Amino acid sequence: MAEYVLGIDLGTSNSVVAAVREGRPEVLRDSEGRAIQPSVVSFHPTGSMLVGHEAKRRRLVDPDNTIFSAKRLIGRPFPDSEVQDFIGRVPYKVREGDNQRVIIEAREQELTVPEISAFVLHHMKIISERTLRQSVSKAVITVPANFNDAQRSATMTAGENAGLDVLRMINEPTAAALTNGFCQAMNKRGLVFDYGGG
Numbered sequence: 799m800a801e802y803v804l805g806i807d808l809g810t811s812n813s814v815v816a817a818v819r820e821g822r823p824e825v826l827r828d829s830e831g832r833a834i835q836p837s838v839v840s841f842h843p844t845g846s847m848l849v850g851h852e853a854k855r856r857r858l859v860d861p862d863n864t865i866f867s868a869k870r871l872i873g874r875p876f877p878d879s880e881v882q883d884f885i886g887r888v889p890y891k892v893r894e895g896d897n898q899r900v901i902i903e904a905r906e907q908e909l910t911v912p913e914i915s916a917f918v919l920h921h922m923k924i925i926s927e928r929t930l931r932q933s934v935s936k937a938v939i940t941v942p943a944n945f946n947d948a949q950r951s952a953t954m955t956a957g958e959n960a961g962l963d964v965l966r967m968i969n970e971p972t973a974a975a976l977t978n979g980f981c982q983a984m985n986k987r988g989l990v991f992d993y994g995g996g
Contacts, residue, residue, distance in 0.1 A: 873949030
């Protein structure tokens, strides 16, 4: 049985997972055929946790305990101006923890941003294992080209917390260029422009 390495785009709004099957890259879909998964985590009053589409549906009924856009905070210290601006735009509670870490509170739990991202990555891992019908532990994760070392390190931590051996992190436009070159045998130059979802 072939060992797969997942390619995961951990996005601010949505995430996608892919693998090379029969020599071609393929986006892996959930049980309902959806390729794109919202990067949303919701903590239910029963104590369960929802990720993806089910979590996104809870944003309207339980905004204080439904975490979205957490990637904007990853690897940033609490005093960072981006963090301070972000706090005023979300309904859930964000506060300062030890060593200026960003802490997100939901249902009396205190979570770091890499922990929230790990829930999303683990969700992508589960989708992959159901689709590929085997366990998968290795991944390459895309990150924005402007991510600094702290943000890349925090993303690596999130991958490890999700049970993934992160082999490499690739800048998003580089990943797009590699995929385009992989899918098309071209003897010409192409330009990849990263417009940016955020």
